[in-house]
Amino acid sequence: xxxxxxxxxxxxxxxxxxxxxxxxxxxxxxxxxxxxxxxxxxxxxxxxxxxxxxxxxxxxxxxxxxxxxxxxxxxxxxxxxxxxxxxxxxxxxxxx
Amino acid sequence: xxxxxxxxxxxxxxxxxxxxxxxxxxxxxxxxxxxxxxxxxxxxxxxxxxxxxxxxxxxxxxxxxxxxxxxxxxxxxxxxxxxxxxxxxxxxxxxxxxxxxxxxxxxxxxxxxxxxxxxxxxxxxxxxxxxxxxxxxxxxxxxxxx
Numbered sequence: 001x002x003x004x005x006x007x008x009x010x011x012x013x014x015x016x017x018x019x020x021x022x023x024x025x026x027x028x029x030x031x032x033x034x035x036x037x038x039x040x041x042x043x044x045x046x047x048x049x050x051x052x053x054x055x056x057x058x059x060x061x062x063x064x065x066x067x068x069x070x071x072x073x074x075x076x077x078x079x080x081x082x083x084x085x086x087x088x089x090x091x092x093x094x095x096x
Numbered sequence: 097x098x099x100x101x102x103x104x105x106x107x108x109x110x111x112x113x114x115x116x117x118x119x120x121x122x123x124x125x126x127x128x129x130x131x132x133x134x135x136x137x138x139x140x141x142x143x144x145x146x147x148x149x150x151x152x153x154x155x156x157x158x159x160x161x162x163x164x165x166x167x168x169x170x171x172x173x174x175x176x177x178x179x180x181x182x183x184x185x186x187x188x189x190x191x192x193x194x195x196x197x198x199x200x201x202x203x204x205x206x207x208x209x210x211x212x213x214x215x216x217x218x219x220x221x222x223x224x225x226x227x228x229x230x231x232x233x234x235x236x237x238x239x240x241x242x
Contacts, residue, residue: 082233
């Protein structure tokens with residue numbers, strides 16, 4: 001739906017362009033979060049990681065991963081995304 | 097519990113257990129609405145296995161082609177209980193995924209022990225109606241971007 005490609009970097013979901021990656025984390029997966037934590041700590045030349053997550057998680061994620069970029073998703077934004085998904089993909093493809 | 101399709105055998109008079117049963121019922125009803133396969137903890141024991149005591153999971157869930165042990169940290173549960181959940185998940189040696197319903201995400205993310213176990217998923221779900229909504233729509237939300 002957006003102009004992105006699947007990530008070639010194992011810790012991210014999507015690649016925007018060189019060294020810019022996105023992790024979609026509307027639900028927190030601690031396993032990914034911990035791997036990112038070690039990735040940032042062990043690499044000086046780390047990639048830019050944008051975490052898309054709930055507004056209410058922002059402060060705690062920024063505390064855990066101070067080197068990540070956090071993009072807050074409000075409830076309104078999430079609802080808009082779902083409407084968009086249903087309009088383009090339809091209910092037929094929806095699964096959990 | 098009956099409304100959710102679970103057999104109820106005895107009245108429970110222990111207040112702690114009553115609260116646990118209420119939470120299991122509440123979470124199970126959310127899964128059942130979406131036809132997810134949830135097995136409450138008391139039905140998880142296999143006949144050929146010895147009984148295990150003091151496990152903290154409330155049940156087992158098939159979700160998104162993966163299997164999860166489900167935990168809940170609800171009102172009144174203290175730091176000791178959170179730590180006991182950490183040790184309970186660790187007992188699985190990284191072979192089981194975990195799903196934790198909690199109203200205190202911060203306590204888990206910033207926990208001194210590090211709430212990660214080398215498995216594929218340790219998912220945190222805010223324990224409120226919107227959290228359950230997110231769980232049910234997680235696939236769709238992710239697909240919008242992908």
